[in-house]
Amino acid sequence: xxxxxxxxxxxAPGRAGIIGNPTDMYxxxxxxxxxxxxxxxxxxxxPGLVLETNGxxxxxxxxxxxxxxxxxxxIARAVLDYLHLPPLECRIxxxxxxxxxxxxxxxxxxxxALLRSLLExxxxxxxxxxLAERARYIELNYLRVVCGYQDACMCTxxxxxxxxxxxxxFYRRAEAELYxxxxxxxxxxxxxxxxxxxxGVQHSSHAVHKPxxxxxxxxxxxxxxxxxxxxELARMGKKALIEGDWIGLGRLMNENHAIQRDLGGSxxxxxxxxxxxxxxxxxxxxxxxxxxxxxxxxxxxxxGSHPLEEALCQAGACAFxxxxxxxGVSLER
Numbered sequence: 001x002x003x004x005x006x007x008x009x010x011x012a013p014g015r016a017g018i019i020g021n022p023t024d025m026y027x028x029x030x031x032x033x034x035x036x037x038x039x040x041x042x043x044x045x046x047p048g049l050v051l052e053t054n055g056x057x058x059x060x061x062x063x064x065x066x067x068x069x070x071x072x073x074x075i076a077r078a079v080l081d082y083l084h085l086p087p088l089e090c091r092i093x094x095x096x097x098x099x100x101x102x103x104x105x106x107x108x109x110x111x112x113a114l115l116r117s118l119l120e121x122x123x124x125x126x127x128x129x130x131l132a133e134r135a136r137y138i139e140l141n142y143l144r145v146v147c148g149y150q151d152a153c154m155c156t157x158x159x160x161x162x163x164x165x166x167x168x169x170f171y172r173r174a175e176a177e178l179y180x181x182x183x184x185x186x187x188x189x190x191x192x193x194x195x196x197x198x199x200g201v202q203h204s205s206h207a208v209h210k211p212x213x214x215x216x217x218x219x220x221x222x223x224x225x226x227x228x229x230x231x232e233l234a235r236m237g238k239k240a241l242i243e244g245d246w247i248g249l250g251r252l253m254n255e256n257h258a259i260q261r262d263l264g265g266s267x268x269x270x271x272x273x274x275x276x277x278x279x280x281x282x283x284x285x286x287x288x289x290x291x292x293x294x295x296x297x298x299x300x301x302x303x304g305s306h307p308l309e310e311a312l313c314q315a316g317a318c319a320f321x322x323x324x325x326x327x328g329v330s331l332e333r
């Protein structure tokens with residue numbers, strides 16, 4: 001295809017943490033599933049380097065233009081800065097179906113899609129493990145977001161995965177990072193009886209994770225022991241999910257949330273929805289992301305979710321989603 005007609009489309013899904021989060025920051029384990037919402041990036045030839053999103057436009061002429069501006073273009077600037085670009089002659093248009101700061105890894109999905117698309121445009125081919133690590137490196141070191149590995153792995157690999165992050169509790173140089181163990185479970189699980197309730201409250205995962213990370217680094221036993229226990233819950237949750245033991249999985253999810261809540265990692269809007277879900281009959285309910293807003297996940301193996309959704313709506317939820325086994329980052333030309 002000639003450069004004049006070359007068009008490249010790339011997308012990546014959001015995700016919902018079922019159990020184990022946030023131990024992906026602490027060498028733990030997480031069971032997570034993709035959601036049917038995607039961030040999308042389109043690259044086309046252009047006389048220079050242009051960013052477009054949400055009806056806004058930004059031209060990049062030099063490295064100075066890649067400095068953060070606290071606007072919608074910062075994620076793209078960070079990826080370009082990491083790749084030591086410009087010069088580049090293309091128009092980068094991007095957007096997302098994932099609600100902004102909803103706790104479903106929207107910013108990470110966009111980072112993954114941008115990075116994958118730009119690397120392909122440059123003729124650079126890397127595997128999914130490398131892509132996930134690079135995306136997470138950009139978020140931590142260029143966007144200055146205190147984050148774990150769940151989001152980057154899920155947005156890259158997609159699907160329903162049990163992920164083991166042993167040896168990744170301390171931030172290392174990029175070349176010294178170990179790869180996570182990604183175990184796809186989609187073919188072993190016939191049902192995903194979960195409902196996601198979005199609080200409508202935009203949150204910052206960095207604001208939630210940073211103080212807890214500092215406490216863990218200082219050896220706060222409540223945090224250290226709490227995350228060791230949540231890692232155990234994730235391992236047991238994997239078995240419960242595969243066997244369809246919904247009562248057991250619900251109990252594990254509730255304990256996971258109780259630990260994170262007691263450590264200060266939840267939020268008022270989250271607690272309202274979680275309490276409403278349990279009162280409506282959900283077997284388990286917890287944070288799907290970082291907390292302090294964003295999204296909760298409820299276990300509902302019953303026929304028809306209207307009673308649950310009605311209860312969540314009355315508690316303040318503004319949107320509902322269902323986790324689905326979706327493809328990870330995908331590229332079309």
